[in-house]
Amino acid sequence: MSKPKDEADGNPQYARPEIDWESRAYWEGAGRGELVLQRCRACRVVQHRPRGFCVSCLSDEIEHFVASGRGEVYTYSIVRQNPMPRFRDALPYVVAYVQLEEGPQLLTNIVDCDPDSVSIGMPVRVDFVSTEGGLGVPRFVPA
Amino acid sequence: MSFSGQIAIAGVHEYESRWAPDKTSFQIMGECAREALADAGLRLEDVDGLFGATMTMGAMGMVQLSEYLNIKPRYLDGTNIGGSSFVSHVAHAGAAIHAGLCDVALIVYGSTAASDAMAIGTGSAGGRDPSAAFVSPYGMTLVSSYAMVAKRHMFEFGTRSEQLADIAVSTRHHASLNPDAKMRQPITREDVLESRMIADPLHLLDCCIISDGGGAVIVTRLERAKDLRQPLVVVQGTGEAVAHREIGAPDLMTIAARQSGEAAFAMARMSPGEIDFCTIYDSFTITVLTTLENLGFCEPGEGGPFVENGGIGLGGRLPVNPDGGGLSSNHSGMRGIFLVIEAVRQLRGGLGKRQVEGAETALVHGTGGYLGLMHSGATLILGKA
Numbered sequence: 001m002s003k004p005k006d007e008a009d010g011n012p013q014y015a016r017p018e019i020d021w022e023s024r025a026y027w028e029g030a031g032r033g034e035l036v037l038q039r040c041r042a043c044r045v046v047q048h049r050p051r052g053f054c055v056s057c058l059s060d061e062i063e064h065f066v067a068s069g070r071g072e073v074y075t076y077s078i079v080r081q082n083p084m085p086r087f088r089d090a091l092p093y094v095v096a097y098v099q100l101e102e103g104p105q106l107l108t109n110i111v112d113c114d115p116d117s118v119s120i121g122m123p124v125r126v127d128f129v130s131t132e133g134g135l136g137v138p139r140f141v142p143a
Numbered sequence: 144m145s146f147s148g149q150i151a152i153a154g155v156h157e158y159e160s161r162w163a164p165d166k167t168s169f170q171i172m173g174e175c176a177r178e179a180l181a182d183a184g185l186r187l188e189d190v191d192g193l194f195g196a197t198m199t200m201g202a203m204g205m206v207q208l209s210e211y212l213n214i215k216p217r218y219l220d221g222t223n224i225g226g227s228s229f230v231s232h233v234a235h236a237g238a239a240i241h242a243g244l245c246d247v248a249l250i251v252y253g254s255t256a257a258s259d260a261m262a263i264g265t266g267s268a269g270g271r272d273p274s275a276a277f278v279s280p281y282g283m284t285l286v287s288s289y290a291m292v293a294k295r296h297m298f299e300f301g302t303r304s305e306q307l308a309d310i311a312v313s314t315r316h317h318a319s320l321n322p323d324a325k326m327r328q329p330i331t332r333e334d335v336l337e338s339r340m341i342a343d344p345l346h347l348l349d350c351c352i353i354s355d356g357g358g359a360v361i362v363t364r365l366e367r368a369k370d371l372r373q374p375l376v377v378v379q380g381t382g383e384a385v386a387h388r389e390i391g392a393p394d395l396m397t398i399a400a401r402q403s404g405e406a407a408f409a410m411a412r413m414s415p416g417e418i419d420f421c422t423i424y425d426s427f428t429i430t431v432l433t434t435l436e437n438l439g440f441c442e443p444g445e446g447g448p449f450v451e452n453g454g455i456g457l458g459g460r461l462p463v464n465p466d467g468g469g470l471s472s473n474h475s476g477m478r479g480i481f482l483v484i485e486a487v488r489q490l491r492g493g494l495g496k497r498q499v500e501g502a503e504t505a506l507v508h509g510t511g512g513y514l515g516l517m518h519s520g521a522t523l524i525l526g527k528a
Contacts, residue, residue: 076294079284105392
């Protein structure tokens with residue numbers, strides 16, 4: 001797992017996430033360079049986004065674990081128009097769902113590559129941008 | 144007990160202008176209510192159920208709307224599930240009327256999206272709250288949430304941009320026959336493919352337009368509608384549904400229309416082969432294609448061949464959006480009410496060149512929200528009495 005790149009200041013796209021007690025472990029994990037997911041101790045389902053209980057069996061017995069950070073692109077789009085200032089400067093950029101080895105899919109960006117080189121099924125691995133407050137934002141790069 | 148066949152749509156009105164910089168959204172709603180009531184042969188005092196949604200109405204919106212219209216309805220429903228809301232309102236009105244909670248339901252919508260220069264579709268999803276934090280860093284625009292469905296559809300089924308383009312071409316042809324439509328100049332497949340890319344694989348002409356607009360619909364008991372002005376249009380089936388990322392592993396090829404369509408067909412005791420034409424929320428070309436598949440008009444993956452070469456044009460196998468849709472006629476943010484209005488107008492008949500010949504049954508389907516993230520679907524099946 002790579003250390004977070006300290007580039008949030010020069011990359012306003014990745015502002016400090018708003019967190020609550022249900023999502024704190026996820027964002028703090030991303031700040032350490034770890035992709036933290038939830039698993040239910042009762043029914044073993046991995047769920048994302050994080051919640052205070054398991055929405056498959058309604059158990060409170062939720063545990064957090066560090067995921068592999070490996071996956072493949074399930075689908076994507078190259079965004080070429082967005083008038084919001086913090087995204088306008090990043091155009092064109094890739095929005096994607098990444099299918100993680102552990103089951104869930106993450107909405108994310110694919111970075112560090114030519115947008116036109118991205119394809120469905122492409123292997124990717126997680127990478128992080130650190131933000132204020134010791135948090136981070138996961139995105140993915142070609143594996 | 145189902146209200147199938149017992150509820151009628153007795154009045155409709157679509158705001159004619161696509162540009163209303165000198166109007167407020169409540170004013171547009173009020174004018175549309177006046178015209179829809181006149182269309183039905185009813186008065187404002189007859190309204191005892193009020194249904195509405197806009198992009199800007201907040202928590203007290205329905206109370207403010209009652210105050211604006213100077214009415215005191217005994218039934219209120221401000222359900223806002225995105226652009227499909229008004230399709231859902233017809234079903235909710237039917238249930239409320241059937242239960243005796245109101246007798247004349249007014250459904251209204253108004254928007255000045257174009258004159259307010261709202262960038263519908265290209266702004267990002269999310270906001271500064273904890274549940275949005277999983278979306279907002281990534282700049283997923285409304286267009287790209289639909290584009291990701293299109294990309295996956297192309298991957299799984301070999302669907303081509305040319306087939307999506309044909310949806311825009313057929314819809315523009317319909318708009319050319321509608322004097323109120325905003326974009327009436329015919330286009331070709333090449334025009335769509337050569338228009339600039341907004342979010343791959345969706346081009347500019349794969350996207351709905353932005354206009355001002357509004358509308359109103361009057362729903363009442365079939366028995367009461369028989370004494371009113373218009374030919375009878377009856378609600379045969381309704382359904383609504385949501386689809387979302389579940390616990391993290393969405394199947395983007397299954398949309399809410401699957402569930403809402405099955406419910407509507409079951410209530411109407413009908414099947415897709417019995418539908419003469421559709422009005423389907425065409426926020427983007429892919430929306431129409433995946434909706435047709437999920438409603439059962441064709442098999443999953445067969446949407447491309449179904450829509451290409453005029454398949455959903457007037458005279459084709461299943462005419463869709465004969466008014467020119469959101470792609471070409473009007474789109475002011477929440478288009479569901481126009482789907483209902485055009486279906487009713489077609490069933491009444493007499494629309495000239497854009498009339499679907501022999502139209503006896505219609506299916507209306509609205510999609511609300513971000514197709515690839517979370518969305519709602521609402522389906523109506525309407526017919527002549």
